[in-house]
Structure formats: C-alpha cells, structure tokens
Amino acid sequence: MRLTDTHCHLDLDRFGDDRQEVIGRAQMAGVEKMLVPAIHLESARRLVQLAAENPAVYGAVGVHPNDATSWNMGSASELIRLVEEDRARHASPKIVAIGEIGLDHYWKDVPPATQESALREQLGLAARLGLPVILHMREHADASEGSCSATLLPIIREWVEDLKHDGSEIASRPGVFHSFSGSTLVAQQALDLGFYIGVTGPVTYKSAEQKVEVVKSIPLDRILIETDSPFLAPVPFRGKRNEPAYVQYVANAIATIFGINPQEAATITAKNAARLFAWEEDL
Ligand SMILES: [Zn+2]
Numbered sequence: 001m002r003l004t005d006t007h008c009h010l011d012l013d014r015f016g017d018d019r020q021e022v023i024g025r026a027q028m029a030g031v032e033k034m035l036v037p038a039i040h041l042e043s044a045r046r047l048v049q050l051a052a053e054n055p056a057v058y059g060a061v062g063v064h065p066n067d068a069t070s071w072n073m074g075s076a077s078e079l080i081r082l083v084e085e086d087r088a089r090h091a092s093p094k095i096v097a098i099g100e101i102g103l104d105h106y107w108k109d110v111p112p113a114t115q116e117s118a119l120r121e122q123l124g125l126a127a128r129l130g131l132p133v134i135l136h137m138r139e140h141a142d143a144s145e146g147s148c149s150a151t152l153l154p155i156i157r158e159w160v161e162d163l164k165h166d167g168s169e170i171a172s173r174p175g176v177f178h179s180f181s182g183s184t185l186v187a188q189q190a191l192d193l194g195f196y197i198g199v200t201g202p203v204t205y206k207s208a209e210q211k212v213e214v215v216k217s218i219p220l221d222r223i224l225i226e227t228d229s230p231f232l233a234p235v236p237f238r239g240k241r242n243e244p245a246y247v248q249y250v251a252n253a254i255a256t257i258f259g260i261n262p263q264e265a266a267t268i269t270a271k272n273a274a275r276l277f278a279w280e281e282d283l
Contacts, residue, residue, distance in 0.1 A: 001266045002030055002032050002266055002267060002270050003029070003031045003225070003247050003248060003251060003270060004247075004270040004274075005026065005227050005229070006176065006178075006226045007035060007037055008228065008242075008244045009036065009037070009043075009228070009229060009230060010023070010034065010036045010047070010050060010057065011036055011046040011047040011050060015230065022243045023054055023056065023057065025243065025244075025245045026247075027056060028245070029244075029247075030266070031247060032056060032270065033056055033058060033270070033279065034057050035097070035134075036050060036051065036057060036058070036060070037060040037134050038062050038064075038100070039064040039067055039100065040064065040070050041070070041078055044059075045082065047059040048082050048086060048094075048095065051086075051094040052086075052090075058279060059094055059096070060095065060096065060099035060100065061095055062079065062099045062100060062101045063118055063122065064101070065104040065115040065136060066107055066110055068117075068119075071118040071121070076121055076122075079098070080129065083095050083131070096279055097132050097134050097277060098129070098131050098132075098133050099134025100135070100136045100178060102135040103116065103119060103136070103137060103148050104137075106138040106141070106148075116155070123155070123156075126175075127168060130168065130169055132170050132176070134175060134176055135152070135156070135175055135177050136178060136179075137177060137180075138181070139181075139182075142181060144181065144182050144183040144214075145182065145183045145185065145186055149189075153190075153193075160174050160193045160194060172194060173194070173275060173278070174195060175196070175276070176195060177190045177195055178198040178224075178226060179198050179200040179226065179228050180197045180198055180199065180214070181202070181211070182214070187217060191219070191222055196223070196224050197218050197224065198225075199215055199223055199224070199225055199226070200226055200227065200228050201227065201238070201242065201246070202232060202234075203234075203250065203253045204238075204249055205235060206235075215257050216257055216258075220258055220260075220268055222272065223254060223269055224272055225265075226247065227242050227243065227244055228242065229243050229246075230242050230243070234246055234249035234250055234253070235249065237249075248262070251265045252265070
C-alpha cells in the first residue's frame with residue numbers, strides 16, 4: 001500500500017502526547033505522505049516546524065473561516081514569510097498549498113462578511129505564490145446544498161477565471177474541496193472548475209448511501225482521500241480519535257465503490273495528490 005493522507009491536523013493538542021508514534025503508525029500502515037493544513041497563524045508556524053522535522057509530513061498555511069476574526073493587516077505577510085522561508089530551506093518545498101480556507105455556514109460564530117474577506121485575501125495570496133488551495137465548505141445544518149456553496153462557488157469561479165486569464169500554472173490544479181459533503185450537483189461544479197474532491201471517514205458509515213452516490217459521480221482521477229484527523233474517524237473507529245493510519249479505511253471504501261482493489265485505490269489517489277500538490281513521488 002502506498003497511501004497519502006491529504007488532510008490531517010497533526011499540529012493539534014490532541015496529538016500532543018504521541019505525535020511521533022502517530023506518524024510512525026501511519027508509515028507502518030503504508031501512508032507515505034501526510035498533509036497538515038493550518039487553522040490559524042499559530043497552527044501554521046507549528047506545522048511548518050513539524051514538516052521540516054518529518055520527511056513524510058507536508059503542510060498548508062492559511063486561516064480557517066472559523067478563525068477568520070483573527071485575520072488582520074499582518075496576516076498575509078506572515079503567511080508569505082512562512083512560504084518563502086520554506087522555499088529557501090528545502091530544495092523541494094514542504095509547504096504545498098494555502099489552507100484551510102473557505103466558508104462555514106454551520107457554526108455561527110464568525111460573520112459571513114469576515115469569513116469572505118479573509119477568503120478573498122488568501123485566494124489572492126495563493127495566486128501570487130502559485131499554490132493550490134485547500135477549501136473548507138460547510139452548509140447550515142450540514143445540508144448538501146445551500147447558502148455556503150451558493151456563495152463560495154461564484155467566488156472560486158471568478159478566481160479560477162483570473163488564474164486562466166493570467167496564464168497561472170495553478171489554473172490546471174487550483175485545489176481541493178476537502179471533506180466534501182455536498183450534493184452531486186455541487187461536486188460537478190467543483191470538478192468543472194478543475195478542483196479535486198476530498199473524501200473522508202463518513203463515507204464508511206452505515207448511513208452513507210447519499211455520500212456514496214456522490215463519490216460514484218466523481219472521476220477516480222479527481223478523488224483525494226483524507227482523514228481530517230483527529231475528527232471524522234472511519235468505521236471501525238467511529239467516535240474515537242482519528243489518525244492518518246486510518247486513511248486505509250477510506251481507500252477501502254473507494255475501492256468498494258469503484259469495484260477495484262484497495263491497492264489500486266491507494267495508488268490512484270496518491271498519484272492524484274502528487275499531481276495537485278506537485279510533490280515528488282517516491283515510486
Ligand atoms: Zn480540516
């Protein structure tokens with residue numbers, strides 16, 4: 001198995017006591033690469049360090065919509081500094097995306113306008129730095145369509161059109177809708193914009209018929225697998241702390257849905273991640 005976990009919050013305190021063991025278990029399970037997205041600047045600084053210390057760990061820097069009130073005048077320059085330092089330090093960069101960024105209409109803590117302005121600034125930053133984005137999109141009451149996608153998709157469409165117009169290298173690999181929980185129609189719109197779709201543990205739940213239908217509608221070469229650790233543990237660990245080693249259960253679910261073997265599902269999704277994040281593949 002050669003797996004990639006494209007979304008795991010290894011910098012969080014939930015991994016404070018056993019972070020290196022968690023990374024070790026993932027590698028034993030065949031997880032060759034783990035991508036840790038930031039939720040705020042402090043998290044970004046922590047994961048840059050984590051990525052520098054662990055060859056298998058990569059990172060994304062950015063401010064999550066639920067932390068958008070922390071976005072201020074200095075945030076953009078701090079993110080640029082982190083990316084540029086990383087580029088100077090590593091021949092093959094460890095910071096491979098801007099994220100996670102986006103909109104959240106589930107929690108009501110951060111006003112939509114505040115979320116939107118942090119999102120737009122970070123999209124601008126991603127274009128300027130030539131990095132794809134990791135998008136968070138969550139509807140009110142976890143619906144599969146609603147105000148969140150209705151607001152987010154036009155913003156992303158405009159951004160992608162600008163990338164194309166400017167001849168940007170990331171126009172063909174603009175990013176991923178992570179832990180996707182939208183409808184088939186919303187998935188289609190994301191795919192049309194060139195985005196990848198991230199699939200997480202809930203696809204393994206008993207009640208996942210609708211999610212499985214959505215996944216079936218996505219071409220295999222546009223699917224990424226992720227754990228979103230420590231959240232969203234797949235069956236048989238549902239309700240427990242999630243960790244990157246469990247991404248194999250998401251690969252197994254993909255294999256079942258598409259009628260291929262787990263090995264193939266792992267390899268295809270690892271290749272998809274390598275294409276999107278432009279990192280070296282160790283074959
Ligand atoms: Zn996340």
